[in-house]
Amino acid sequence: MSDLERLFQLIVTNLAATDPGQLHRPIPIGELQRSVVPYRTSRRHLDIVSSDEYEHLLLRLASGEGGFALTTPPDALARFRRELQAISPDFGVFGADAEAAVTLAPERVAAFIGGGSERSYRPPEADQPPEPDLAPPRDAEPVVVPHLPPPESDPEWESLPASDEHRCSCCGGALPEARVVNFCPHCGEHLTPLTCPRCQAEVEFGWRHCIACGAALATPQ
Secondary structure, X not given: OOHHHHHHHHHHHHHHHHOHHHHHOXXXXXXXXXXXXXXXXXXXXXXXXXXXXXXXXXXXXXXOHHHOEEEEOXXXXXXXXXXXXXXXXXXXXXXXXXXXXXXXXXHHHHHHHOOOOOOOOOOOOOOOOOOOOOOOOOOOOOOOOOOOOOOOOOHHHXXXXXOHHHXXXXXXXXXXXXXXXXXXXXXXXXXXXXXXXXXXXXXXXXXXXXXXXXXXXXXXX
């Protein structure tokens, strides 16, 4: 396994355990460094001995090497690729663009979680007893089943498709309609809108300032 594969699998492992919805959303570079795969707790798993090796590995991932992730915006991707080609890369490039984020390649995430890699998140299947043989004896008389009309549907119990308002914005799973839903029961995505503490305007994760009043927003640690 290559060192870049180890980094990718560590990212997927940590996010699957803490915030599965983040596997399908852009992850700010700073968040990768601070909380997802921090150097201090990840160096042993990544088999690296210096922070320069760690930063260089992140730079390779952010530059799109191996097709493990896509970096946005495009100008940040171009800067990372130029720095990767430098004789002595300047790892301060990560802090130069607060908007830089990586999105993990969906097919690689699916392959790893679904068992296409060395680790699978599917629970082991318990041994099932053999199904009984329900075939009739060969010499038995055939049983004639009368044709019965289909039962009348009961509108009260019919299952109606969930509307877009009651589906998870991340995975599309149906949400309970008569209850307060803060997290998706399928993927764990946080569904409660984030608001500015000063003016209560809706803000997005990763913003540093409110677009309505300009108030500074707390960044995740």
